[in-house]
Each structure stands twice: as C-alpha cells, then as structure tokens.
Amino acid sequence: MTKSNQTPQELYYLMVQTRTLDRVIGAHDGHWHGLEGEEATIAGIYHGLQKGDVIAPHYRGAVSAALAKGADLKTLMAGCLGRSTAYHKGRHRSDICGPPELGLIGLYAGSLGPPLGYAAGAALAAKLDGRDDIALGVFGDGTSSRGDCHEAMNMAAVLRLPMVFVCQNNQIAISTELSAGVAGSITARGASFGMPSAEVDGNDVIAVKNAMDEATARARRGDGPSLIECKSYRVAGHFYSDAEDYRDREEIERWRAKEPIARFRAYLIAEGIQTEEDLDRIDAALTEEVDTAFKMALEDPVPEAALLAPDDVYAEARP
Amino acid sequence: MTKSNQTPQELYYLMVQTRTLDRVIGAHDGHWHGLEGEEATIAGIYHGLQKGDVIAPHYRGAVSAALAKGADLKTLMAGCLGRSTAYHKGRHRSDICGPPELGLIGLYAGSLGPPLGYAAGAALAAKLDGRDDIALGVFGDGTSSRGDCHEAMNMAAVLRLPMVFVCQNNQIAISTELSAGVAGSITARGASFGMPSAEVDGNDVIAVKNAMDEATARARRGDGPSLIECKSYRVAGHFYSDAEDYRDREEIERWRAKEPIARFRAYLIAEGIQTEEDLDRIDAALTEEVDTAFKMALEDPVPEAALLAPDDVYAEARP
Amino acid sequence: MTRMTFQQATVAAIADEMRADRDVFVMGEDIGRFGGPLRSNAGLFEEFGAEGRVIDTPISEGTFVGVGVGAAMYGKRPVVDLMFLEFLALVMQQFLDAGAMHYYSGGTQRVPLVVRAKFGVGPFHGHAYDHHSWLMNMPGVKIVAPSNPDDAYALMRAAIRDDNPVLFLEHMALYHAGKAEVDDDTPLSLGKASIAREGTDLSIYASALMTKRALAAAKVLAEDGISAEVVDLRTISPLDEATILTSARKTGRALVLSEAIGRGSSSNDVAALLAEQAFGDLKAPIRRLAPPNIPTPFARELEREYLPSEDRIVSAAKDLMG
C-alpha cells in the first residue's frame, strides 16, 4: 500500500464518518460507546488496509474498522439495532463484532483481550499461505492489562508474524484512570518483546497514519510485528448514558478543545489540500448518508423468534 | 532481615541440600525435575526470608523453598512419595506444592502462572494488615510467557504491593529454547511496568542474594515490587528420565563446568570464610541427613484408600 | 426488617460484614468511586475507601481473582466483583486451584473467597451469559444464586463467612426489580434449598430468575387446579439433595428449569439425582425446560424467546400432569 494522493481526503472522510455515526447511534442507544476525541486514532489505524488483511479492532471504533474494510453502513447499523437484515441476522451486536467475511474479528463472547490471539492466528495463516496480508490487533489502554495482550505480543515476536499491535490509549477504562490501570509504559512493553515500538500523538491523524504505514510495510515484508501506542483521550463518556461523576469536567473540556477533526480540517485548509467548501460538502454528505442508513435500518424487520434455529450453532459439512 | 555472619555458610548449606535431595529423589523417581545447575539461584532466592513472608516458588526448586521456610525434610519427602505422613496426607505432590501453613503457595491444579497472582494476594494481605511481610513470585523463563506473569507484575506495580518477582531463567522450557519461548528480554518487561529490574548471574549465589536483599528491603519499606532475572542454565534434564535428544551435549557440558557449588566452594575457601574440611563436613552431614530422611519416608505408610473422605473437600465452619 | 431491592440487599450484606470484620474487603474493576456497573458496590467506597478496603483493579480478571485467592489464603476475606459472569472463562484456573486447596493441603488451607457476578437476560442488554454450570464439575467450589432480596442478603453474609471459594450470582433482571422485606436476623448458612411455594402435584426446581417465573407459573397453574411446589435451590453447588428428593417423593412429578443452555446445565444434576434416587416415587418422566443450545442471542425478540417463559413453564407443567 503506498499512500495515494487521496489519502488526506480519505482520512478526513473516515474521521467525520466516525463522528457522524457516533452521534446518530448514540442518540438512539444509551449503551453506545462514544468515539468523540478518538476519530484521528481510529481513522489513522484503519485507513488503507488491503482486502486480505484481518483486523481485531478495539471495540470502541469497531464499526469504523468494518466500514474501512468495505462493510455496508446500513447493514452494520441494522446490526447495532438487532435487525434480521444484519450481517449476523440479529443474533449478535455489530457495535462490537464486525463481519468476519470482511476480515473483522469481533468480541464474540464479550471478553476483551483474546481477539489479539485470534488476530495473531490470522497473521499466521497469511504467513503459512505466503500471502503479504497482515493482521492488526488493536486494544485499549485498559485492555493492555489483560495477559492476552502480553501473550499475543510475545507469540507474534517469537513466530515473527506479520502483525501490527496498536494501543488506542484514551487514558481511561470505564472509570479507571490510566495510572490506576497501567503501570509503566505500554510502548516500553512492546519494546520489551523486542519489537519496534513507538508512541504517537493520537490526535494527529497524519502521525498515526505514518506510523501505521511503516509498521504495516514492515509486517508485509516479513520483518515481524511492531507496536504503536496512540495517545489520545476519551472525550466521550464510557457510553452515551454515562453520568461521568467520576471525572474532572475541566480535563474533558481541555481535551475537547484539542479535538482532532477541527485540527485536521485546519491543516487541510492551511496546506491548500482541500477548501473549506469541499470539507463542508463531505460533512453534509456524510450526515445525509448516515441519517439515511440509520433510518432504513430502523425500518428493517426484527428477527422472527420462530426462526431462532438452534441447529445453526454447528457448521454443517460443506457439500 | 540483615545479612548475618552466617549467611555464606547458610547459602552453601542450602545449595548442597538442594543438590543432595535432587540426587536422592531423582534416583528414585524419573519424573523428578532435576535441579542441577540452578542451586545458586535457588539458594540465593529463598535464603533469609521471615516467617510471615509468602512464596509462590517456581516448581523447580519448590522443595528447597519449603525447606528454607522451615518445613521438615522427611515430611516433604513423604509428600514426594505420596505417603500419608505428608503435609498433604498423600493427597497431592510436595515436589510442586509446599505446606501453605509455612507460607508456600504451590501448583494446586498444575498450571504454571496463576500462583503469581496468589502471591500478589498474599502481598496485599500483608499490606492491608500493615505487616512488613512480603511475597515472592518466582517463575521460569518458559513461564514468563504466561499472561499471568504480565498481569501480576502490572497489578503489583499499580497497587504498589510488597512483592519481589524472580525469574529463574535456565534458558529452556522442557525442550523449548529461550529464544523460541521468550522474545526480547524478561528484565525489560519488568522495567516496562515501571519497577526496578535487574539481571544477575544466577550461578553466583552472592550476586543473587545481594539483589534479593535489595528488592526485599524495598518491598518491606513499602516502596513496591521489583524484578530480578537470574540467568543460569538447566544442566539437568527436564526430569530425570528425560532422554534429552533435543539438546546439544556440548552446551550442557560447558555449563556443567561452570557449576555453582564448586564455584562458591572455591570462593569460601579462598576468602577464608570456611575451610575445605568444614565444607566437607557439611556435605557429609547433608548426605546423611537426606538419605536418612528419604529412607524414613519410604517406610512411611501409604494412605488408606478407605480413608479417602470426599467430605474433606470443603472446609467446615470453624467452631 | 427493611425494604430493599436485590442490589441494595447484596450491598447491605457486604457492608454489614465489612463493619463486623476488618478482614473483609472488596475488589474489582470500577467498584471504587464509580460504584460498579448497576451500582453493584454503591456506597462502599464512601464508607470504606479511606481504609483501603475498596480496591479498584486493572482489567486482569485472572489476576484480580487470583489476588483474592492469595489474600484469602493468608487471612483476609475478599469479596471480588467479576462484573459479569460473561468473564467466568477467564478465571476458571483460579477457581480450580482455590477449590482444590483445602483437600490438597491436607485440610490446613482455607480459602474464604466470594466472587460476585452479574448475569442473566434482563434490562441490561448484553452480558447475559449464564456460565455457572461449568463450576459444578469443579471440586471444592460453591455456587449460590438467590432469587429475592431477603435471600440475597442472608446468602451474601453466609458466603462471606464461608471458608470456601463461593461464586455468588446476581441476576440483572432481579437487581432493581422492586423492594422486598429483608430480615437481617435470618440465620446464615449455605447449602439449603427453600420451598418457595408448597404444592402437591408437581415439583418445579429453579433458581434466580427461573424461581420468580416458576412462582408466577405456579399461580396460574393453581387457577387451573394444579398445585405446584416450587423448590428454590439457592445453593446450586453443592445441591441440597435432601430437600430436592423430599419434594419429588411427595409430588411424584418433577420439572427442572434452567436459564443456562440445556446441554451441560447444572439442572441436569438435579434431574439425574431424581432419576437415581427418587425414581420409584415418580409418576411421570422428568421434564426439563432450558434455552436451546445456542449462545444468548442479541435481538430483544430472540432474547425473549430464548429463556423459559412463564407460559412455557405452565404448559410444561400441564404436559407433565398428563
């Protein structure tokens, strides 16, 4: 993957798409995990992957990851709503679990951490097949404390798997501040497994993108895994209906002021890459697109309980 | 614990005791996990702890850990043989599981890794009680790849627990060489959790002991956990009946030549701390002591199957 | 006597034990200032936080339950919040080890540990998985699943006082579902089922939400002249075999409910026990009612259909009456 001329626009698009769907779904569902403040990190991580690449996304940002891999917006939204038209037919949640046929590894039984191992397995499959596909394992700062994270990094390094680990460090896990969850440094952990590891400003989409490009190229070349820690901040609540009485309002406002979309917008305009009007047009188009998709999904049928076929739990032998 | 004048002799005693019981048990039980080559590491780690300290020892060396905490040699041997006179009455294995009443946390259901968390719990108990007791969590290089190891280090660092982590790095796990099990460096992992971490020569009992003294003092002061990596070599097979066709004979012989007891003996004599005769006397006394204990244990009764009381699985309410 | 919700009763029991015994402390993710999801630890931080007895942990389930095990081994009585039963798979080794300790130590080691877990199809969409049955086949572990606030209070106190590792189940559909009288003098002990309703025609075996549904079904059945006895297991492991058998011997018919999927459910132990030891008194085949053998589905419509409903309990009971 070389960076196309389109990259800045595409990044902007992904960032605004993330923000737009966040607002639309969040307004409807108080349990939706907000994305505000992390749009640059999310767009920078998931932009520009190739078809055979596999992602175990962090749950916060999983819908954007699926969209970046070509999933259909309306179908994903139907999945958030539990409609029968969803990729998973209403059986699961597309907010935390994207379509595997597009290379998405989700939270199947709900536990954070183990998907990093599944991503390592996808990387091993690519390596055994001699493909230049890679796997991304993305995790939050809180999730970094799961032993799975350590095991997967060590495994990927020992087996020299084509993999990139990314920590979406928003400095909090539900109500637990970074310092109460994570001792030392996540970047240092990556380095302790002997892999190239770097911290980047997660509010700077270009910085995230550049670090990703380097790490993915390295993985595709067969030179093994790397870690990127994207330092950002969860401006959003843990979920939309979070009362957030455990946090300092001022700190949130300080970070809100640094918000990544305005920053990137300013950059695109200042550098003459896009005009304000272009960007406004993208914004408007996305609002329209997401609203429409959501409305359509809302009207989709709910699954018929009678069709709840327990036989589907086992895959039948292929004919 | 300040180092007493007796320390060198006591260290020597523990090393030779370890070697002696290794030979005696190993000759009897092909499944015994040999200790040859690691006597300095083992003695250096377990010497000089206080009564309330708790140890989750690495399984290779667990009998020495129990002895260092005051367990009775004959009773432990009866435990290796499954006799009813054992601490555990023949129900379990004292080669991997010492008496908890003396502060030993063993491998209860056999999995390496989780005892590090139990040790952290013992450390938390000491901290909550305001005691200056500490907990040791000891693990092999192979075991360092278990997520438990990462989780326990992070937990201990975040909660600032009075704990010392020690890696008994003998550069192999069954047949898996260090480089195929461990990417990067174990010492660096400790450091990545923000704790003081140091590698020492595991064949140099004084170096191990000094590092331990520093780390335990730090923990007792309430300044939190540290990691010590003792680099040594498993001269022994994985267990006594190991055919070892996976290893280079020459490498083993190279390490056998560096064996820690001869080295420490030479040091003690050269420094005038002990005479050769003194040391010979210790050796002979230990041979006698271990042989006698083992013979007595062998004659102890086997558990009566009829007494296998399933009711004992639950602790009854205390009166 | 106070009126409390299930959630309040559970937290009150913990607080009372914390006041009575300085060795009791609580630990888990987001249980401090935040108070835990669904207010599962509400108020504890305010009262006991300054003493360091309310401990927020990193996301390391195996290890924080392990810390509970280790602290319990050396003098404390930890009450660890797993958040959701969904995460039981991550702490199996810790239960396995803890359950083995008393036996394997030759009887010297005690592990007075309580692990709390919210579960169940209910208002909190998702996180519903009922995995408790795995622990049935694990020596030395106890499982408790109250069906109402009064039992929640008494059983939580009993669990904290018990010297064995206990999994304490908190059903999310019962959690804030109205207040009931809580008697803080109830004598405390684990291992006793209760006859939640007496009856003569058939015995319905249940726990947690299934008990509530069984009681509702029993009312409907009574209108049709069928007298159902509802046995609330309360302690699922070990089972109160005497109470279970006595009821079936009396009524001659057994309907066994499960919120966990049928295959491998703890309810099969109840059925097998009856088939072995009450066989001669049974007038009809044992009947089991459980969700299909699939993971808990997400869509509300599917989720609803998934669990044994009051209606299905009624109709299974009628079938059983022949």
Added chain:
Amino acid sequence: MTRMTFQQATVAAIADEMRADRDVFVMGEDIGRFGGPLRSNAGLFEEFGAEGRVIDTPISEGTFVGVGVGAAMYGKRPVVDLMFLEFLALVMQQFLDAGAMHYYSGGTQRVPLVVRAKFGVGPFHGHAYDHHSWLMNMPGVKIVAPSNPDDAYALMRAAIRDDNPVLFLEHMALYHAGKAEVDDDTPLSLGKASIAREGTDLSIYASALMTKRALAAAKVLAEDGISAEVVDLRTISPLDEATILTSARKTGRALVLSEAIGRGSSSNDVAALLAEQAFGDLKAPIRRLAPPNIPTPFARELEREYLPSEDRIVSAAKDLMG
C-alpha cells in the same frame, strides 16, 4: 488395516490429513523436535517440520489456542496440542468464542479447529484431571473421547475435517496400551455412539477408559448370566441421543459411568436424557458411577480407589438387576 497403538493411530490420522490437505498444521508446546510428551506428535516434525507446519509455541495456552482459532477463521485447519486437559481452564474463553462464531456471524464463519488433550488416571502419574464436562455447557463446541485405536484414527480424521471447534481427548491409560487393528477406510463422522458390546439386560454408558472397563465388566457379568450392552459414546458433545435412548429402551436399565467427578459430569446429561425420554421403558432407577467430588488424588493407592473400577461396575450392574 494396520495394527497400531492409540497414540500411533492418533498421530497417523493427523499425518494422513496433513498429507491430504496443506491447510492442516499442528501447533503446541514441545511438539517439534521433542515430539510432544508421550510421543503425542512423534514423527510429524521430521515429515512436515521443514514446511513450517509443525509449530512449537511459548507457554501461552490461551494465545496458542487463540492462534488456532484465528488461523481456522482464515482458511487453515489447525490441530493444536494442549498437552494436558489439566490446562483446559486456561483456554475456556477461546472455546467459548470459537463455539459462538458460527451462530453469531449469521452462519458465515467456520472454525475448523481441533484441540487435543491428554488426560486420565494412568501410567503417567499426575496430569490426570478430567475437566471436559465444562465444555458441555458451551454452545457450538464438540467433544470427542475415543476408547480404542481404531476409533481414535477415524475420529481424529473426522475431527480435522469437521468445521467446528472440537476437543479431542486422549486417555493416557489407553495411549500405549497395546495395538489393535486400525481400519483406514472407516467412514468419517462425529456424533455417533457405538454399541461396543450388545446386550439385553442393562445398558452401560461410557467413553474412553470407562468403556474399556465397562467391556471388561460386561465379560464378568456374562459369566453370571447378565447380558450388559455397552454404549461407547465416542462423541460426548453433542450426544448421540438416538443411540443412547434406543439402548435403554431395549434393556430397560441404565448404568452411567464417569471418569470426571460426579457433580456436574457430562454423564449427568445422559442420565437426565434417559429420565426424560426413556422413563417409561426403565425398569429400575438410573444408576451413576463416578469418582467422589474431590480433586484427583496423588498417591497411587488413592488414585486407584478414586476411579470406578471393573469390580465396582460389576457390582453396580448387579445391584441394578435387583
């Protein structure tokens, strides 16, 4: 037709599948040059090692089984060696996720994964724990437990060809316990019990070592004029309900064996099924035989007493005959 031990048959099945399908590979601790404890992967490294299809891993059970899950999701057919079933507690989440994938993905995801595990009281002292019952209550997972070399061969091939996560159990007391004919043309499929011995007076349900003991007991019973039918479950999850029921309906008596402790054992599913669906045909209570509810003891004398023995099977069968 060749004569092989259980261990040889298992490895031969894997090697045959590796030859037939390049997507099959093996993975685990010490399975490369070392060949695995008890020679569980003997010869595979020599034949397939150079192709990178025999992968030694660090001691990270959750993650190496997880790597198996991920590789299976994306085109491979991994055969992962867990070494001992003792470590099942460490990989529960991986089974749980893998078992849910086909259903939760809406039917698009397949997870053709085999996880092998040695277990059982036997010559290899220690590592005996039989934890498989936990996976009964886990949707989408299959469990296979052969009792002889021929079945081991056929079921291993079937497990590798199956598109679902399978736990494949290898009993250490059967592993090197003599050779038997192995028919490499046996049609392959999971989910079928076999009638290991026909009989008319009672049905004995068993798997793995318990099948061997049941067959030995049946011989003794025959001398006393009692005709025991032995049903070898082979696939423990899902159960072959039809074969199980047919046998009990024919003989009218059921004895259910378990190597796992009785409480929460998968054998209770068999008992519950019979109590529900063959009740009318049963002439006597269902009888269960299992170890006591304690962890597997260490001393040889205790270990021996722990398991249902041939003698105890005989005497339980005689009891059942009244």
